Amino acid sequence: MIDIFLWYVVWLSTFGAAAGAAAAVTHEFYYKVQYVLANPDGVHEKEVISFNGTWPLPTIEVNKGDRVKLHLINGLEDSTTSLHFHGLFMKGVGYMDGPVGVTQCPISPGGSMLYDFKVEQSGTYWYHSHSGSQYSDGFRGLFIIHDEEQEAKYTFDKQLSWSVSDWYHLPSAELVKKQLTRYNPTGAEPIPQNLLFNDSRNVTIGIDYDTTYLIRIANIGIMVSQFFSIPGYEFEIVEVDGVYTEQKKAKLAYLTVGQRMSILLKTKSKSDAKSNVIIVTSMDRSMLDTVPVDLELNSINYLVYDESIPMPELPSWIDDQDSFEPINDLDLVPSSHTPLLAEPDHRISLLLHMENLGDGVNYAFLNNYTYVAPKVPTLLTALSAPDSLINDARIYGSNTNSFVLKKDETVEIVINNEDDNKHPMHLHGHQFQIIARSKDFEEPVHYDPDKQDSFAEFPIMRDTVYVEGNGYLVIRFVADNPGVWFFHCHLDFHLEQGLAVTLVEAPDYLDKYIPDDHLQTCERSNMPTKGNAAGNDQDFLNLHGEYVQPAPLPAGFTPKGYVALFTCTAAALYGIWSIYVFGMNDISVTEAGKIDNEKRVMQKYIEILERLKMKSVESRSAEPSAEIEKMLKQVIALNDKLSQL
Ligand SMILES: [Cu+2]
The missing domain is CATH 2.60.40.420 (Cupredoxins -  blue copper proteins)
Structure with a gap:
């Protein structure tokens, strides 16, 4: 059992203390994540994720050249976890990057993992859980690197x-x-x-x-x-x-x-x-x-x-x-x-849109794929694949949206955003140059390099950048960091909706090494440690059984029609969103009593629409009234169908 009273140890490294520079130090932490109650906004007390019972989490401050060894112990009884240091390249130690399904398996309750890396960058960074949307439970803190x-x-x-x-x-x-x-x-x-x-x-x-x-x-x-x-x-x-x-x-x-x-x-x-x-x-x-x-x-x-x-x-x-x-x-x-990177060797064009699938949920898509984590973390697929297939994107699975990059090629990623939301996109393992970013538009406008007059001589580099609603974003970087890197929207709800792709960068240059505790973490989670995205380590091109996105909406049910029918668009438009929100709160989302729920949902919509109709009649606006009337008819028709079930 680890003595968590010795939770932070620092020692001077006997190596690498170059003359004149601060001596490199190893910072060793033992952090057990566990729930505690906190009330940071003074309004509501809730369970947050602490380190060793303390929340807020500490600001970790180190010097460039130091080494960090952070032992993360999962003391959450009901949840898996993981840890990502946002912005760090993790050069040569890509398995320390932390996103579940990409570079590691989830750390199950009672398990632990060592995050061990040398700090080679400097500036302002942060760390957070990369397991679902867990970091919103307070599992995040600052990571400052002095230079x-x-x-x-x-x-x-x-x-x-x-x-x-x-x-x-x-x-x-x-x-x-x-x-x-x-x-x-x-x-x-x-x-x-x-x-x-x-x-x-x-x-x-x-x-x-x-x-x-x-x-x-x-x-x-x-x-x-x-x-x-x-x-x-x-x-x-x-x-x-x-x-x-x-x-x-x-x-x-x-x-x-x-x-x-x-x-x-x-x-x-x-x-x-x-x-x-x-x-x-x-x-x-x-x-x-x-x-x-x-x-x-x-x-x-x-x-x-x-x-x-x-x-x-x-x-x-x-x-x-x-x-x-x-x-x-x-x-x-x-x-x-740093001068503008020359014409790219590899262009990846991503079309971003949101759409409802057959389960009625609204998902985010890049080139028609919504991200679904594979059975085997993508890094482990790359490490176990035969040399002949390691550069074949198919083995990494269809819904990981994987792109294989060649060592040292200049990569350009274009995002054409056909959604009217802004998306803060984050690339792991790199800082990229921002080549172009449009303003927001009413209707989608795609990137057209021929219409671009010029690029900055020394483009700014970042690891997180937003693309505007209905606009575009163009970034470039050099694939000089072999590893498996997630590129995703950092707006966590959108990531949950699947707004991510996987960049498998120079997999043929990866060290065929993975720490033992990574393998044990997979075993504890009953996840395979080798094989393709479907867990097949005999035939890497056979993806049978891989995790894929839900089926599309049934024929005749266009996403637009679905949304028009089930939605609150009208409520939002006519300013009584609150009726929708409060009106729907008592509808439980369980599989049991599905039909019953459907009817109650319909009843609610009819009520909402009738109230809306009243409201627009009162304000004498003819147009909304007609639209509401139409929606009302649709909902009543569907409700009748349901009643016959
Ligand atoms: Cu987003």
Whole structure:
């Protein structure tokens, strides 16, 4: 049994302490994940996932060149787990990357796994569970990598680290159930209850006059992007996602979930500071399908010089998101001046859309495939495949949406987003150049390289970037990191809907090694450790029995018709979404009593539509009324059919 009192051990490495540089250190952690109760927003207490009984999780700070050995022990009785260090390349140790089904099996209750890697990058990172949507239960924290040489390039006096995130009162399993049900045919994402700042609210941080702070900020939420500002102050961006940038002045920045930045903030002198300071972060309202009346879009936290001077007034512009003009990350320049990657050797064009399958659930698709995890983690398929088939994408399964990359080729990924949502896309194992990103459009607009006048000379690099609704995104990187890397939407509900592809990068260059505890983890989960995506290790081209997406909707039931029939679109359009939400809450989503449920759902819709009809008659708007009438007829017809069953 591991003594968890010895949960953190540091020792100086006897190797590699180069003259002049800080001696490399090994940081060894023993973290048992277990539930504790917490009430970070002061409104609702819920079970969160702690390390050794402590939550919030620690900010882990190391130096470039150090080694981390983190023993993750699963003390959750009802759930599997895993750990991902977001943004780290895990060069040569791709099996430490953490996503379940991609590089490892889930760690079952009582099991443990060692995450052991050398830290070769620097900047602002974070760690989180990569097992379903579990990180929304608080299983996430900051991972800061200092780099003496880099930090010496700026003038600053002190350092701070801040996390920002959305917060839900429901546990992750409930949230996903709410999202992935045929009673949510439009795939509306659950709305967060609050925003947290350093896992709390109304936070006060003492600051000094006339001092420059290097502040690292990470959005560790699961859904909503945030605008960030410090009204009355300008700051300078110096890093995004571990990529150092030429210093760029900004008043308003934007962070999707998964994104990070470092800023330099100079405080005022005692004579100039007439008041203390507020930090304003705001939910990107355009990402919310509905804004409940009691939802506070803005989160206000405080930087205090002196308790005796006043707090500033809240500026009125913070409520006018239409006027927001955050700095565009495409205008940032990496200080490395890494030139634009030349014409790609390998183009991957991904068409993104959302659609309902036969189970009525709304899924996300890239090139008509919605991600379904394979029977064997894709990395283990690559490690067990015969050389003759290792570069054959078929062995990795159809619903893993796998693309095989050749060593050192320049890869371009184009996403044409035919969904009207914004998607924060995250690539594991790399920082990519952002070559092009369109604005949002009413109707989908695809990328056309011939219409592109020019690209940046030194494109900004990141590991997470959003594509706009109905817009496109183009990124490039060099396939110089053999491994199996997930490329997915970091908006966790969309990942649950299957918005992911697998990049099998230079599998013929992979070390045929996997730590013993990985194999044991698979055994404990009753998962095979070799074979193709279907678990067949005799005939890698026989995918019989692989996990695939649900069948499409029955013939005659077009997705559009289905949505029109079952949906709340009208409710959303005519502003009584709340009737839908509350009206549907008492409908249980169980297999038993399915028909009965169907009838109750129909009854609810009829009620909702009748109320809508009344409302539009009252307001004398002819058009909605006609549309509602049509929907009402459809629902009543279906209800009649059901009554005859
Ligand atoms: Cu998304």
